[in-house]
Amino acid sequence: xxxxxxxxxxxxxxxxxxxxxxxxxxxxxxxxxxxxxxxxxxxxxxxxxxxxxxxxxxxxxxxxxxxxxxxxxxxxxxxxxxxxxxxxxxxxxxxxxxxxxxxxxxxxxxxxxxxxxxxxxxxxxxxxxxxxxxxxxxxxxxxxxxxxxxxxxxxxxxxxxxxxxxxxxxxxxxxxxxxxxxxxxxxxxxxxxxxxxxxxxxxxxxxxxxxxxxxxxxxxxxxxxxxxxxxxxxxxxxxxxxxxxxxxxxxxxxxxxxxxxxxxxxxxxxxxxxxxxxxxxxxxxxxxxxxxxxxxxxxxxxxxx
Amino acid sequence: xxxxxxxxxxxxxxxxxxxxxxxxxxxxxxxxxxxxxxxxxxxxxxxxxxxxxxxxxxxxxxxxxxxxxxxxxxxxxxxxxxxxxxxxxxxxxxxxxxxxxxxxxxxxxxxxxxxxxxxxxxxxxxxxxxxxxxxxxxxxxxxxxxxxxxxxxxxxxxxxxxxxxxxxxxxxxxxxxxxxxxxxxxxxxxxxxxxxxxxxxxxxxxxxxxxxxxxxxxxxxxxxxxxxxxxxxxxxxxxxxxxxxxxxxxxxxxxxxxxxxxxxxxxxxxxxxxxxxxxxxxxxxxxxxxxxxxxxxxxxxxxxxxxxx
Numbered sequence: 076x077x078x079x080x081x082x083x084x085x086x087x088x089x090x091x092x093x094x095x096x097x098x099x100x101x102x103x104x105x106x107x108x109x110x111x112x113x114x115x116x117x118x119x120x121x122x123x124x125x126x127x128x129x130x131x132x133x134x135x136x137x138x139x140x141x142x143x144x145x146x147x148x149x150x151x152x153x154x155x156x157x158x159x160x161x162x163x164x165x166x167x168x169x170x171x172x173x174x175x176x177x178x179x180x181x182x183x184x185x186x187x188x189x190x191x192x193x194x195x196x197x198x199x200x201x202x203x204x205x206x207x208x209x210x211x212x213x214x215x216x217x218x219x220x221x222x223x224x225x226x227x228x229x230x231x232x233x234x235x236x237x238x239x240x241x242x243x244x245x246x247x248x249x250x251x252x253x254x255x256x257x258x259x260x261x262x263x264x265x266x267x268x269x270x271x272x273x274x275x276x277x278x279x280x281x282x283x284x285x286x287x288x289x290x291x292x293x294x295x296x297x298x299x300x301x302x303x304x305x306x307x308x309x310x311x312x313x314x315x316x317x318x319x320x321x322x323x324x325x326x327x328x329x330x331x332x333x334x335x336x337x338x339x340x341x342x343x344x345x346x347x348x349x350x351x352x353x354x355x356x357x358x359x360x361x362x363x364x365x366x367x368x369x370x371x372x373x374x375x376x377x378x379x380x
Numbered sequence: 381x382x383x384x385x386x387x388x389x390x391x392x393x394x395x396x397x398x399x400x401x402x403x404x405x406x407x408x409x410x411x412x413x414x415x416x417x418x419x420x421x422x423x424x425x426x427x428x429x430x431x432x433x434x435x436x437x438x439x440x441x442x443x444x445x446x447x448x449x450x451x452x453x454x455x456x457x458x459x460x461x462x463x464x465x466x467x468x469x470x471x472x473x474x475x476x477x478x479x480x481x482x483x484x485x486x487x488x489x490x491x492x493x494x495x496x497x498x499x500x501x502x503x504x505x506x507x508x509x510x511x512x513x514x515x516x517x518x519x520x521x522x523x524x525x526x527x528x529x530x531x532x533x534x535x536x537x538x539x540x541x542x543x544x545x546x547x548x549x550x551x552x553x554x555x556x557x558x559x560x561x562x563x564x565x566x567x568x569x570x571x572x573x574x575x576x577x578x579x580x581x582x583x584x585x586x587x588x589x590x591x592x593x594x595x596x597x598x599x600x601x602x603x604x605x606x607x608x609x610x611x612x613x614x615x616x617x618x619x620x621x622x623x624x625x626x627x628x629x630x631x632x633x634x635x636x637x638x639x640x641x642x643x644x645x646x647x648x649x650x651x652x653x654x655x656x657x658x659x660x661x662x663x664x665x666x667x668x669x670x671x672x673x674x675x676x677x678x679x680x681x682x683x684x685x686x687x688x689x
Contacts, residue, residue: 084411085490086419124411124648128489153644154651156407159568209640209651211632218640218654324414 076103077116077246077349079298079316082123082151082323083133092321093136098372099320100140103350103364106376112142114173114189118298118317119149119207119248123324126156127165134169145173148185148207149248149299150220159184182224183208188234190241191353197241199353202231204247206297210279220249222279228286235290242357245287245295252276253284254297254307254314263307267379268315268363269345271327272302288312293359296349302327304345304363306379313361313379317349322368334367334375343375344368384528387444388595391437395554395588396561398437402551403558405430408491410648422482425474426491426499432466432506434554438547439463439513445530445599449520452527457517463510470503528600534676545669552665553587556658559646560584566645573638576631580639580659583624586666590617614673621666628659 078099083092104112115137122129137144146166153159163184166172175187183205191199204223212219235243255276257263287295294313296306301324306315319326322344332343347366353359361379366372408427412420439459446452474496477483486497534542560581570577593613631638639659644651647658 082414084415085408086411086415086423087490088419090484123414124407124652126490126492128493150651154648156562156566156645158566158645209637209644209654211636212654216656216660218651218656220654 076100076112076114077118077296077317077351078121078320079118079348080120080149080151080301080319080324081117081133081321082120083129083321084123084125084323085129087129087323089129089132092323093132095321095366095368095372096136097140099348099364099366100142102366102372102374103348106350106362106364106374108352112140113191114201115140115142115144116201116203116246117144117146118246118296119147120151120298121146121149122155122162123151124154124156127161130155130157130162130165134165134172138169138171141171143171143173144169145189145201145203146185147203147246147248148183148205150207150209153207179230181226181230183221183227186227186230188238190238193355197238198355199357200235200238200241200243202234202243202245204231204245204283206247206249206251206277210277213278219279220275220277222277223247223251223281223283225282228282231283232286232290240291242353242359243287243290243292244351244353244359245283245292247295247297249299250274250276250297250316251283252278252280254295257284257307257309257314263309264311265308266305267308268305268377269327269329269331270303270305271330271345272300274303275300284309284314291357293357294361301325302345304349306361318347318363318365319345320348322346332375334373336367336369336371336373341367341369347374382528383525384444384600387440391440391444392592392595394437394440395591396557398434399554399557399588400561401430401433401558402554403562404492405434406555407648410652413652422477423491423496425470425477425503426496428466428470428473429499429502429506432463432470433502434551435459435466436463436506436509437554438550443513446527447532448529449524449527453517453520455517456513456520460510460513460515460517463506464514465510467503467506467510471500471507474500474503530600538676549587549665549669550591552661553591556584556662557588559658563643563646567642568645569641573635573642576635576638577642579624579627579631580643583628583659583662583666586617586620586624587662587669589620590666590669593617610673610677614670614677618667618670618674621663621670625663625667628663 104110121133163176166174173189176184185203185205187203189201190197204227206221206223208221209218210221255274258274292312296315296317298317301319303316304318306313327345329343329345333340334343343365344367346368347364350362350364351359363377365375408423442455446455483496487494489495492498532539598609598613650657
């Protein structure tokens with residue numbers, strides 16, 4: 076399960092957000108074929124100007140689910156009143172945390188790969204890429220969002236050759252520029268779910284998207300833009316947004332979709348998480364679970380098809 | 381020890397505390413921009429405590445450097461009464477919030493490790509300080525005390541502009557001093573960017589050094605004539621500003637990611653808005669203020685001799 080942009084801050088109503096997450100995880104478990112979740116992937120911006128207390132609150136909450144969880148850095152995670160090393164130490168102290176920051180010279184921190192095995196045989200690989208951080212901008216006095224560097228792509232290729240040709244999914248916080256170009260140029264086969272806002276990308280063009288098409292990648296997913304959760308089919312590769320998780324720092328309501336609450340029609344909140352069911356054949360199904368923050372925690376499920 | 385010197389020492393010591401407090405206040409405001417008002421409202425009493433603490437520093441500065449006896453009494457009376465009222469409002473609102481359940485506990489953490497208890501206790505301290513100031517004004521009304529009265533060296537429009545820009549500059553200096561004090565707890569990758577960061581830390585220190593020069597080596601300083609001190613201080617500080625500005629620009633050219641890789645946690649506004657506010661606010665305020673001091677030196681109307689000569 077991919078969670079995006081939780082954005083817990085010093086002002087977060089922790090009790091409410093914990094309750095929401097608890098319902099989301101239970102709904103995801105109830106929805107999945109096996110009734111269990113194998114992995115929760117926090118795909119960036121889990122914190123927003125947070126401090127160590129907030130970090131502890133979220134990690135304690137995730138630990139309580141007793142499901143392994145992976146952490147990917149987003150820009151907002153860097154802005155808290157802690158050192159990067161403090162958050163990494165907190166993650167290391169969580170028995171269920173899956174996180175690696177290898178001591179290498181590759182740009183960023185959360186570049187790592189998780190191999191999913193079945194009886195010792197690698198069946199699937201999940202890649203986390205660090206797209207957090209800032210670059211100098213061409214515009215004076217401004218910063219630009221960092222893009223996936225050539226050394227990160229080179230690392231991916233090395234890692235992919237080490238793991239072997241297993242089907243793979245990639246996760247990063249910020250959409251690469253090529254995705255925006257594909258959308259603008261209508262270079263896609265189909266578009267599923269909703270686009271309700273602008274696409275935020277760095278100005279720098281990485282080669283990530285073009286490289287993963289040559290590897291056995293099945294999809295690449297990101298977050299950052301709370302209003303969007305659309306996914307494009309780019310020549311068989313699914314590339315797009317996860318669903319904004321939890322109401323912190325704002326979310327979108329669908330202009331076209333609604334659901335019933337107590338007999339009354341309500342606009343659908345683009346809020347929840349993305350559930351991936353991976354099969355040994357290399358295929359996977361993708362469900363967007365819209366868990367409404369409406370007091371009743373109504374679940375609306377939509378499948379990518 | 382003279383009363384004025386004792387007050388200046390108190391003011392200088394309080395400066396570091398106010399710096400931390402003001403830094404927290406500005407960053408609290410940054411956090412508040414992205415949450416609904418209802419969530420932010422829960423932190424209002426704490427925000428009021430932070431603002432009142434900085435306000436007390438300004439009140440103490442005015443009390444330390446009054447122009448005459450009447451102004452000293454009024455400074456103590458008005459600021460004391462205001463502090464008293466504001467801290468009382470802070471205590472009351474915090475207690476009401478707790479009673480209504482807006483605050484889940486007295487130590488919930490989140491903004492500081494002891495939030496909101498630290499703010500609540502802080503309001504009591506400010507209540508005592510405000511009462512003390514107010515009672516001091518009552519005392520001064522009844523008992524005449526000899527004091528070294530200050531002289532406002534600017535005239536006309538200059539007087540108005542300096543009364544606006546000096547507090548603004550002081551707030552900039554406080555913010556960067558607060559950031560500097562917290563840097564050891566928030567900095568990343570120091571070793572990789574040490575050369576660039578040392579220069580930048582000195583630049584962050586410079587506005588406070590300027591205030592220290594102003595407080596300890598300009599205001600009320602005798603017997604060196606004011607023009608000479610103005611010349612010496614403005615030249616020293618302009619040179620320091622220029623050297624550190626050059627250091628910063630060189631660091632930017634040779635180590636362009638030093639700010640974004642090391643100081644994101646220290647300057648959330650810069651990275652939230654993706655604008656280099658901190659470095660250019662520092663450069664503008666340091667170079668601008670030392671240039672103004674130098675131009676002021678060139679002004680013929682500035683005293684050439686000590687005021688008591």
